[in-house]
Amino acid sequence: MVHSQIRLSGRVIRAGCGAGPALVSSEPLGFLGGVDPDTGLVIESNHPLEGMSIAGRVLVFPTGKGSTVGSYTLYRLARNGLAPAAIINAEADPVVAVGAIIAGIPMVDQVDISLIRTGDWVEVAGQEITLHRSEAR
């Protein structure tokens, strides 16, 4: 096994520290009707993450989409203990940004998310992001 470590930096949208396995989507994610606040599962049909749990993961996606009420879905996930450990976006949108703030989820944007793979162990601390990756030789 080869262990590698990659450091990235972004722009803080909601300051904080969080760590967990990355869950990466190449597609934008909407929270109202896109994620079930009572299970933490992505429920949007045909979404690349459909059926997966975002709870405790470092959730990585290009940007948000959909209704402004989606901010409250993030709050509900946090109240249910199902929030992501952190959110990383290529470009933040107001709905997810406001959701991260009211839910207290660390969030960073302006990151080259193509460098992050699902399963990487990711630590977010303020604007600093550290990826830990283990690969078979």
Place this chain on the structure above:
Amino acid sequence: MTDHSLPLLSPEEEAMLAGECGPGVQRAMEIVVALGRIYRAHRLLPVTSVQVAGVSYRNLGEAGLEFLSEWAAQGARVRVPTTLNPAGMDLSAWRELGFAPSFADRQLAVIATFSKLGVRTTCTCTPYLVGNVPGSGEHVAWAESSAVAYANAVLGARTNREGGPSALAAAITGRTPAYGLHLDENRRATLRVLVRCPVRTLSDFGALGYLVGKRARNGVPCFLGLEGASDAALKALGAAMAASGAVALYHVIGVTPESDRPDLLSPDCEPFVVDELSSAYAALNADAREIDLVWFGCPHADLEEIREIAHSIGGRRLRSKLWVTVAREVRELAAKEGLAEALESAGGRLVSDMCVAIAPVKELGLRTLATPSAKGAVYASSHAGLKVRYGSVEQCVEAAVAGRWPG
């Protein structure tokens, strides 16, 4: 390179962000600053009024209610005059109208929470008809897309399209980030609309807005050929453009306050000719015959519109339900004029505080609807899931009398 120093904050704003005014204000300032960062605003602007959306329990759910309650419990209170969007039911006549007590209980809890936050619980999408009337050039933070278009275009005030939490954050801090339509350079026209067909009725203005909103998206249309448009016509036009597109500001040459600025047209302004409205009428009409509900008042009706509806009914009995949604204060004025009684004796009614598009209308057994509002037609179909007929006020009144769409 990312610039973490923007927006620049005044000492008072820094204090709010640092929590010196309590956790409720701190959270609100975090939202305002984050939005400023996302939109690269250089500073924050004081706002003179706020319109808050996200009121219907059907949209908010328990999560939204919990969040608002927590914010209120943290001591957050609005610092500037703040009015509220419609709810999912008439706050006093909900039982007569058939709303379930379980829904009413949660909806009233939402309203009580907004009240605790210091919001005037006007429950209307037309705050400018109940005393929230910002002057030309004033910076405000309004949610409710039709009110945003009216404030920017007709009143000449300045606001972006705010969402529920961002508008409330602006009310609690008294600030909004300086970006978008707060800045002169973004208020120039991007689409020159040449109107070359007759636009007479309110539904014609809605149909025109429907076509232009689709083309303009989030741009700034400028209309030539609409001289003499009334405030009610502009209300219908702007609401339609904000529903079919994301238009937040428009200009009408010879009518709206900023239409005489010398640099009105931006350099990349494109022309758009409208020579027929029939394609909009076709797009907004579904194949519905029997009409369960005829809905006027999207956005909420003013007195003149109510007079016109009562006049068209002319004392006849109605077969369909007929609702005119209005602000509570406008309903009281209409009652003084005898208009409420005229409608009720025909079998219709003035309904206040609510919007049909965000109400649980299917639970009331409604399946089909007729309206002269293009915005109403769009959302009653897409959001409330009803089959919709769209036509003039007269056609809609005839539909209510006959119980079916005419023709």
